[in-house]
Amino acid sequence: MTTVATIIPHSRPAIDQEDLRATVEVLRSGQIAQGPWVERFERDMAAFVGLQGGVAVSSGTAALELALRALRIGAGDEVIMPSYVCPAPWLATQRVGARATLVDIDLNTFNIDPLAACQAVTNKTRAIIVPHLFGLPADLTALERLGIPLIEDCAQTLGVTEQDRPVGTVARLTVCSFYATKLLCAGEGGMVLSDEGALLERVRSLREYDGAPALDPSSFNFKLTDMQAALGLSQLERFPAFHERRRVIAAAYREALSSKAAVCPSVPPGRTHGYYRFVIRLPHLRTNQDGLLSLISRLEEEGIHCRKPVFRPLHRYLEQSGFPNSDEADRTALSIPLYPDLTDEEVRQIQQSLAKVLS
Ligand SMILES: Cc1ncc(COP(=O)(O)O)c(C=O)c1O
Numbered sequence: 001m002t003t004v005a006t007i008i009p010h011s012r013p014a015i016d017q018e019d020l021r022a023t024v025e026v027l028r029s030g031q032i033a034q035g036p037w038v039e040r041f042e043r044d045m046a047a048f049v050g051l052q053g054g055v056a057v058s059s060g061t062a063a064l065e066l067a068l069r070a071l072r073i074g075a076g077d078e079v080i081m082p083s084y085v086c087p088a089p090w091l092a093t094q095r096v097g098a099r100a101t102l103v104d105i106d107l108n109t110f111n112i113d114p115l116a117a118c119q120a121v122t123n124k125t126r127a128i129i130v131p132h133l134f135g136l137p138a139d140l141t142a143l144e145r146l147g148i149p150l151i152e153d154c155a156q157t158l159g160v161t162e163q164d165r166p167v168g169t170v171a172r173l174t175v176c177s178f179y180a181t182k183l184l185c186a187g188e189g190g191m192v193l194s195d196e197g198a199l200l201e202r203v204r205s206l207r208e209y210d211g212a213p214a215l216d217p218s219s220f221n222f223k224l225t226d227m228q229a230a231l232g233l234s235q236l237e238r239f240p241a242f243h244e245r246r247r248v249i250a251a252a253y254r255e256a257l258s259s260k261a262a263v264c265p266s267v268p269p270g271r272t273h274g275y276y277r278f279v280i281r282l283p284h285l286r287t288n289q290d291g292l293l294s295l296i297s298r299l300e301e302e303g304i305h306c307r308k309p310v311f312r313p314l315h316r317y318l319e320q321s322g323f324p325n326s327d328e329a330d331r332t333a334l335s336i337p338l339y340p341d342l343t344d345e346e347v348r349q350i351q352q353s354l355a356k357v358l359s
Contacts, residue, residue, distance in 0.1 A: 008350065010305040011181035014235075014242065014341040022234040026226045034208075037226035041233050045176065046193055048236060049158070049168040054193040055203040056224040060155045060177025063190035064092035066206055067151050067173040068127065069218055070192070070199040073098050077126040080148070082112040083315040084326040089129040089153065090314050096218075098126070102315050107325040108266045110134060110279065110309075110333070114142035121146060132157035132167055134309065134335075135246070135274035136265065140170045151175065155190075158183050159243050160272040173199060178228065181339070183242065183276055184235040186228035238340075245340040246275040249347055253278050253336060256351035260358040278338040279309045282358075285332045292331060295357065302353035309335040 026032055034056075042054040057063050073079060075097040081089045083102040093100040103116035110133045117128055128146070130138050131153035140162045143150055154168045155177035161167065168174040173196075178189035192203045205212065207222045235242075250273070254264050263281040267273045285291035292308060299306045310333075313326040337350060 007300065007303050007305050008337050008342070008346050010307045010335065010337050012339055012341050013180050013185045014238070014339065015185075016238070018237070019231055019234045022230040023227055026230040029226075032227050033225050034223045035226045037229035037233065038224050041224075041229035041236075042191065044233060044236055045191055048239070049154070049174065049176075049193055050166045051169060051174065051193045052195045053197065053200050054191045055200050055207060056229060057190045057192065057203075057207055057222040058224055059188055060153075060175055060179065060182075060190040061088040061092055062222045063175035063177070063192045064089055064129065064151070064153065065095050066203045066222065067175055067192050068092055068096045068098065069206055070173060070194075070202045071127055071149060071151075073126045076124065078122060078124040079127050079129060080112075080117050080120050080125060081129040081314075082131065082326070083313045083320075083323045084110060084310055084329050085131045085133065085153075085314065086310060087314065087317070088155070089131065093129075099124075100314075101125070102318070102320060102323070104323045104325045105329065106139070107281075107328055109136055109138070109268060110329060111136065111138035112143070113325070114139050114146070117143060118146055121148060127151055129153055130171065131155065133277075134265065134279050135160065135276035136267065137162035137167045137271050139268075140165070141270075144170065149173075155179075155182060156276045157274055159239060160274040163270045168193065172196060178232050183274070184232055184239060186224070186232040186235070189224045189228045189232060242340040243274060246338060249338050249342060250275040250278055252347050252351060253338070253354070256354055257358070260355070262354075262358055275338055277309055278336045279333050280336065281329070281332045282334060283332055286328060289331070292334060295334065298357050299353060302357065304337065304350055304353050306337070307335045309333050 046054040077098040079093045080101045084105045106113045129151045150171035152171040152174040174193045176191045178186035206219045315323045
């Protein structure tokens with residue numbers, strides 16, 4: 001077995017001199033906690049997404065919790081979400097005391113299946129959390145028809161469209177994450193965005209405990225710092241360049257995989273893809289429990305760190321069954337490194353290694 005000395009990581013934040021300058025400027029200002037930079041970040045993010053306003057918070061998970069609280073969702077209520085997603089939507093739902101109803105995904109897009117969501121609606125359903133996974137918007141048009149308030153989870157998808165509508169502008173509330181390896185990074189961080197001022201006011205009042213007229217156990221310290229906001233603002237300026245670089249790398253991977261037994265990301269009509277992740281499906285691994293993990297090991301020996309895009313579907317944690325597409329994605333989906341900082345040389349190395357390992 002040959003093991004290469006340096007490995008191309010699965011994710012890497014793109015930090016440049018301007019990011020450093022912006023962050024140091026805040027450190028030197030003497031005002032480093034939540035302040036004017038946070039306010040500017042909220043205004044600029046809202047304008048970027050295409051909404052009236054935003055409230056910056058400490059993480060995407062906190063943003064989900066506060067979005068549910070803004071809709072006054074709690075005990076006795078049900079929230080629909082896909083099984084194939086990280087635990088954040090489920091955790092947020094538990095924290096407000098509601099019940100999470102898991103549904104399957106559309107295997108073609110990895111996003112929530114609107115038909116499965118429709119079948120899961122009951123008279124207790126109060127919201128559907130719609131994660132747009134890997135850079136591709138979910139089928140918002142079909143989900144909207146269900147008449148249930150949507151919460152768009154844009155942690156992985158920004159700057160793209162569904163039926164010419166910018167992602168994040170369809171739901172009553174939208175959440176973002178600024179975790180280190182997300183599309184825009186601030187180390188950690190999140191935001192709730194909306195056109196409805198009253199919902200945003202409620203999020204704002206729950207974000208901190210100081211100055212409240214009465215003690216509210218659902219409030220907490222969910223604040224973002226000016227240091228993080230300065231980094232987020234600096235990253236936001238570079239979003240168009242990040243987006244373009246991601247598209248160029250995705251096209252290179254499509255070319256390298258064109259003759260292989262791999263299904264490249266699909267882009268349904270009326271949607272655009274932002275390639276937060278480049279997730280391929282390897283249908284031949286469908287019946288092989290350990291096939292994906294051994295493929296990941298072989299790519300690691302080639303110097304490429306690939307990953308399962310979702311660590312474990314929620315229904316598997318919760319020992320539920322009846323999610324065949326999530327199970328298939330869990331066995332066959334592979335995420336290949338794709339981020340703006342990848343060099344052309346690294347892209348070539350990944351192309352060659354994929355061609356070798358998948359031949
Ligand atoms: C789809 C989705 N929603 C929510 C989150 C939670 O964001 P955070 O890590 O900032 O809490 C993530 C982050 O991994 C995510 O991928």
